[in-house]
Amino acid sequence: RKEVEQDPGPFNVPEGATVAFNCTYSNSASQSFFWYRQDCRKEPKLLMSVYSSGNEDGRFTAQLNRASQYISLLIRDSKLSDSATYLCVVNQAGTALIFGKGTTLSVSS
Amino acid sequence: DTAVSQTPKYLVTQMGNDKSIKCEQNLGHDTMYWYKQDSKKFLKIMFSYNNKELIINETVPNRFSPKSPDKAHLNLHINSLELGDSAVYFCASSQAGAEETQYFGPGTRLLVL
Numbered sequence: 001r002k003e004v005e006q007d008p009g010p011f012n013v014p015e016g017a018t019v020a021f022n023c024t025y026s027n028s029a030s031q032s033f034f035w036y037r038q039d040c041r042k043e044p045k046l047l048m049s050v051y052s053s054g055n056e057d058g059r060f061t062a063q064l065n066r067a068s069q070y071i072s073l074l075i076r077d078s079k080l081s082d083s084a085t086y087l088c089v090v091n092q093a094g095t096a097l098i099f100g101k102g103t104t105l106s107v108s109s
Numbered sequence: 110d111t112a113v114s115q116t117p118k119y120l121v122t123q124m125g126n127d128k129s130i131k132c133e134q135n136l137g138h139d140t141m142y143w144y145k146q147d148s149k150k151f152l153k154i155m156f157s158y159n160n161k162e163l164i165i166n167e168t169v170p171n172r173f174s175p176k177s178p179d180k181a182h183l184n185l186h187i188n189s190l191e192l193g194d195s196a197v198y199f200c201a202s203s204q205a206g207a208e209e210t211q212y213f214g215p216g217t218r219l220l221v222l
Contacts, residue, residue, distance in 0.1 A: 042215070042216075043199055045213070046210045096154035096157050096165050096167075099153070101149070
């Protein structure tokens with residue numbers, strides 16, 4: 001079983017749509033959780049951390065379910081500029097980040 | 110101001126050659142990393158240094174040798190390059206450990222012919 005699994009997509013949605021990405025992780029000792037965004041031929045950049053209580057940043061909402069070892073990202077009112085690959089990332093104490101393979105989103109007008 | 114910089118941006122070389130990639134961060138971070146992103150876009154940790162000391166060394170061929178002359182620099186030297194080494198190599202840094210936000214460099218695209 002892969003350590004961090006994501007649906008690779010692609011997700012093709014029109015502008016204004018709401019889209020949700022899911023991610024599962026295998027190690028129950030994982031302590032920190034993130035969503036990173038990677039544009040084509042660019043470096044990954046932190047989109048948001050994910051907290052147990054869930055958190056929101058503008059149009060983006062992240063949720064964590066430790067019991068199910070499941071993380072989600074919801075994007076509301078999609079913009080063309082949201083087109084990118086979204087990487088689910090998990091960390092255990094004292095180790096490096098473990099990246100999922102990413103979910104590709106394409107928003108069209 | 111560039112936070113994490115890497116040189117070169119592109120590197121095309123022949124099998125069997127030895128090459129180096131340099132990384133510098135001006136964020137004052139204590140920890141630096143090297144990641145490899147292969148053709149399937151899978152991003153995987155290779156090494157991590159904290160204050161010039163190696164703290165993570167994943168299963169990487171010993172042809173790859175990181176060197177940290179100071180905490181702002183982490184270079185990657187690759188001996189006897191092989192076709193399978195072709196990938197994008199990203200350097201990153203974080204304030205403390207990996208639980209902190211990591212800032213990535215722009216990547217070095219290595220093609221081994």
